[in-house]
Amino acid sequence: MTPTILITGASGQLGALVLTELLKTVPAGQIAALVRRPEAAQALPVEARLGDYTDPAALTAAMQGIEKLLLISSSEVGQRAAQHRNVIDAAKAAGVKLIAYTSLLHADRSPLGLAAEHVETEAYLAASGVPHVVLRNGWYAENNLGNAPAAIEHGTYIGAIGDGRISGAARADYAAAAAAVLTSDAQQAGKVYELAGDTSYSLPDLAAETARLSGKPVSYTDLPQAAYAEALVQVGLPQGFADLLADSDVGAAKGALENNSRDLSTLIGRPTTPWQQVLAGLLAA
Known part of the structure; x- marks a missing residue:
């Protein structure tokens, strides 16, 4: 059986979950996984194909025979647009019939600095002529909720979001949506999905729930953007990444991460x- 679906970033957190979802309904022989390192291929339950977003020739070779491609956005902020162009060009050269791309919630009007490379990629997809569907993923709930152990230790979450709300969803929910699109019998080319959780939370909400679950006092400390970025640097984050996270909080304070479309729950067929x-699961792990 020859693979017809290829998942990029398949050894990453989202890619691995997409593979798990696909294998519930698709034979393993129809799926391939793109990985950068041979050692990452060993644990995969499907055929592995080696390729790097910076290597056009390897990408084109990896896409031979593929009909549907999930392009999971690169994690290398600042280099994403160029890397995504390489993948799209390779898919076009290989005759891929559908590209599903993981973009950012409301990318076309988002105030987040993270949106720029997604907008550029969406425009390049449109100009490429390759049929495509855009999965505008909202915030992964784990992004904030994963800070719960540190918040419990120090008694507070920090941020620059004020009372802004986040329609976060579990990473597994976004993975299920990607799998649903890749396996759908309905026409997907040309569609743009605004994907987010059915319910939203603020950081004060998160602090209160963390306190309830842990039985320890946990609050939320709101900081000016620059002070929050500096605090992130002090705990070891690179300045550029810290600045992006602080910018994201400020954007979220303006509603950039809140959404009521219910596209995500509609796609996955459940709330x-x-x-x-998600928080309870992380604290129990």
Whole structure:
């Protein structure tokens, strides 16, 4: 059986979950996984193909025979647009019939600095002529909720979001949506999905729920953007990444991460995982 679906970034957090979802309904022989390193291929339950977003020739070779491609956005902020162009060009050269791209919630009007490379990629997809569908993923709930152990230790979450709300969803929910699009019998080319959780939370909400679950006092400390970025640097984050996270908080304060479309729950055929449940799971791990 020859693979017809290729997942990029397949050894990453989202890619691995997409593979798990696909394998529920698709034979393993129809799926391939793009990985950068041979050692990453060893644990995969499907055929592995080696390729790097910076290597056009390897990408084109990896896409031979592929009909549907999931392009999971690169994690290398600042280099994403160029890397995504390489993948799109390779897919076009290989005759891929559908590209699904993981973009950012409301990318075309988002105030987040993170949006720029997604907008550029969406425009390049449109100009490429390759049929495509855009999955505008909202915030992964784990991004904030994963800070719970540190918040419990120090008694507070920090941020620059004020009372802004986040329609976060579990990473597994976004993975299920990607799998649903790749396996759908309905026409997907040309569609843009605004994907987010059914319910939203603020950082004060998160602090209160963390306190309830842990039985320890946890609050939320709101900081000016520059002070939050500096605090992130002090705990070891690179300045550029810290600045992007602080910028994201400020954007979220303006509603950039809140959404009521219900596109995500509609795609996966069930309500999104409640953020409280995600938090409880992380604390129990």
